[in-house]
Amino acid sequence: MKKQKPTNEFVFNHFDLLSEELILSILDCLDGNPLDKKSFSLVCKSFYSIESQHRKTLKPLRSEHLPKILNRYPFVTHLDLSLCPRITDSSLTITSVSCNKMLRSIDLSRSKFFTHVGLVNLATNCSNLVEIDLSNATDLRDSAAAAIAEAKNLEKLWLARCKLITDMGIGCIAVGCRKLRLISLKWCLGVGDLGVNLVAVKCKEIRSLDISYLPITNKCLPSILKLQYLEDLVLEGCFGIDDDSLAVLKQGCKSLESLDMSSCQNVSHVGLSSLTSGAASLRQLILAYGFPVTPALADSLQKLSTLQSIKLDCCPVTCSGLKAIGNWCVSLREISLSKCMGVTDEGLSSLVTKHKNLRKLDITCCRKITHVSIARITNSCTSLTSLKMESCTLVPKEAFIFIGQRCHLLEELDFTDNEIDDEGLKSISRCSKLSSLKLGICLNITDEGLTHIGMGCPNLIELDLYRSAGITDSGILTIARGCADLEMINISYCKDITDSSFISLSKCWRLNTLESRGCPLITSLGLAAVAVGCKQLTKLDVKKCYNVNDAGMIPLAHFSQNLRQINLSFSSVTELGLLSLASISCLQSMTILHLKWLTPSGLAAALLACGGLTKVKLQASFKSLLPKPLFEHLEARGCVFQWREKLFQADLDPKCWKLQLEDMQ
Template sequence: MNCSDLVEIDLSNATEFTDSGAAAIAKAKNLERLWLVRCKLVSDIGIGCIAVGCRKLRLINLKWCLRVGDLGVGLIAMKCKEIRCLDLSYLPITKKCLPSVLQLQHLEDLVLVGCFHIDLDGLTNLKQGCKSLEVLNMSNCPCISQYGLSFITNGAECLRQFNISYGPPVTLDLAKCLQYFSNLQSIRLDGCIVTCSGMKAIGNWCASLKELSLSKCSGVTDEGLSLIVQGHQELRKLDITCCRKITQASINSITNSCTCLTSLRMESCSLVQSEAFVLIGQCCQFLEELDVTDNEIDDEGLKSIARCSKLSSLKLGICLKITDDGISHVGTGCPKLTEIDLYRCICITDVGIEAIAHGCPDLEMINTAYCDKVTDASLESLSKCLRLKALEIRGCPGVSSVGLSAIALGCRQLTVLDIKKCHHINDVGMVPLAQFSQNLKQINFSYCSVTDVGLLALASISSLQNITILHLTGLTSNGLAAALLACKGLMKVKLHRFLSDCSPIPFLITCNPAVVCFNGGTKPPLRYFNFSHFIVVLSGNRPHGMEAASRMMGNYSS
């Protein structure tokens, strides 16, 4: 087959792709986009072949190609002058290849996540940055300092997005490195230590930021955050997750200055009092996404937030003060809601869920895990949400196979289902699920009452990729083996460790190209034993292995 006209190839997770395969790819002279994510066997030699043969490349992703180093990256930079997007995440590269990379005249998007060997000495040798660069991601690069950043960003006048999460402290000097980038719109500082002087300097930047993430930053205070939002009143997205020092004073500043916010994430801001959430609903009515997980929000706050009619995603996990009354207002006021997280909202009952199901017909995801007052009535209400794709009801003892059957009948687009610890769900619920949920990709039914019969029924779902099966007392090793044989598309199975010694499971693992993880016991932390190395045993010879396994199953069944 002649592949010379191919312009795009995605070989991500092709774990057996080697340099010989790369040499074959090099014959695609017109190739423009190439993904080689996690191709861990390809080396500088293979990448060199691609660099020489595919001169028209505009995008190449080498993330987790652990055998590719400075030589391979340097060859790409020297031979493929049309490169626009380059992902070198987690490669063992050093200072040697950076000058060549930054001389690419058309480079717009550079990703250097987790490049642990790039240090200050490597960056100080650079006299000029990349003028065309628009997006730079250097998160998880622990050896970078503000001085190194000043060299790599030197001359990058077009820079729009910058990510240095889990990097150097955000000091006054670091903030000054970026103060004159007039096109800068988005910056992520997740996990960084921030100083008040650094935050003040960010507030004085000439650029008007549209997106800012301070998630899990230590050092964020009311004073510093107020200075930032007052200086960047055009903010659309703000993430202050786990900024545990801020109080209502910060919310006052945010709601007064940034009234055009479309996304606000503030999980676990534990010092913010319930009254502050009323302000959010009053002043930020353009919100489309709101995450207030593990906060003090109550029904009055929800009633106010229900004014945000454009809201599509609302996360309220572990908000212990909210009740059906507040949730009902959301159902009435937020008809565009597609995602709601009510994890461990212990006061929510069927009344609240029914209000959401009735008022939000486009709902795609709902999490009611450990809402122990939820029953089959909630599932019957949710079965009217025809676009529902993800349902998490683990730890809801009031639901049974009756409610699950209603979901299977009504929600034909369901792809993710978590029914762990729903003890009243049994084989009766699995049969309609197998019949009507043909898009299901992931299911967790640990601690349920499902037996071999129910598992075998699920095996008929061709789209099923990920199964978690822990502590199913009605499951036998023979039934499990038969189900694994029947599941053609499985990619990951999680089982209890004792099954690793139960025949015919050990042999079957060598025949099924799935990653099988065994739960190592009841004592925390859990240990997982990855048997994915068995994939190689019968690679390219699967039919013979399947036939042998079938014969083996016949012997055991007798």
């Protein structure tokens, strides 16, 4: 056959008719799927060029690719390196030179191996930098803080758990970064009154200040409360603050909108009253883990006329205290009483009857309430959008019908470990805006009830059916058909689930989280269907799916290129299956306990091949079987190993499991 001669005919490209402005508008609409923009850029050279100019945000997986990536995208303003565990000074130097004045924000919250040298280059070359997140950089010292101080335009800085930075380092930042609006010093144990005081005195623009768990006393509080624009103050776990120190405060902070004093064990309603005096703009108050909810506490807060949200999680509660809060003239929008001992029908009913504009209510583990409370809640608070009532085990199944009948605006429901049945689900299906539904350990529900949810709640994004043993393929099929935008589903220990459910779920193209541990009827066939259909899958748990083997790993490796976390424990996967996963560049976390056919040499090969791993859970027995240099090499790459001595345990019947759980509580 003769070769065709090349022609000089002009090939007309219809895309050339599109203006650059129109193409940029199209790109703005492609944020849903990370692969869409990649496909877009491959259409033609002009699209490739325009896409590189359009992208402003990058979240790379490996630092070794940084030079090429930054060269490809020269107009990046936000760089998220939190998925790159190993960021060296060289990496930061390359970043600072490539991005230069374009870079405005960088996230290093989970990265290590860099020092003050890299930070100096970053702060010096990227003069327009306004945000830096250095949370969890536990090795950074005052020299690093001094380097940060060179970023003169910095507005937001996160230093949570930077435990080696002291007052001296914070002082450098306070002097150098006068434009700071937000700073988080949570768990910076080397920072005390001096450092916090310097921030308050020098950084007059501060809007948000987090000094949780710092060894501070009352000495720095006057300066903090003088901050003219302070809106958000977090004092969680500040044990050095007490009533006596707060009593000397002459005025509160007028601009304050949110105050968190959780776990402040030495502060009572007396000190709280001193701190909130004059806080005319306070909207949210968090008092978890400490404050007894008594009439005295309620009275001390009654003057907060703008308060909309109060969180009292894990606080001891009295009936009279809840009644006193109910008598406030202010109308609350959010109340959280999660795990509060002492919540009864009488107190809760009095509270919700008065606060009829509630949008969010959390009564998780309030084990004394009954149908009386639910009747009051649904009668009074018909505008609820979120109701969390996990483990309210005295609430009978009939009470759940009221929720669907009266609260049609609900978007979030947590009924974990409750007596709800199919009639309750039928009623709940009237909540057409429902996006999150948790039904874990609900042993009275079946496919019949779930069918109503699938037909009535098309906006469902998250569904939790953990250990709800009455659910089978039929119910999952209805959910998959009716809830096309489903992103997260947990069907763990629903033992009658088969490959049919996975095939149904493969039609939910937005699915990113699939937890199906303890489903012994699932095989590689079903997993292959999910891999092909759910290309946005990022988290997969097939622990104790004994029939999942290497045949399921191959399609997963080919189609699930966004997969970041996988649990294969107690499955039938071998080293061949693990090796195939090496083609998933996003894969960072792997749990592989009790893989019967896994050999030390095969494991070593798989670990080396999966270059992006940052966390691996392994059986402790492998620790002595693998060479030490292997671990040193992998740890130098940024991988952390977690060793487990876990033995195989037979699964309990759901009812037995629930009884065992109740005994523990």
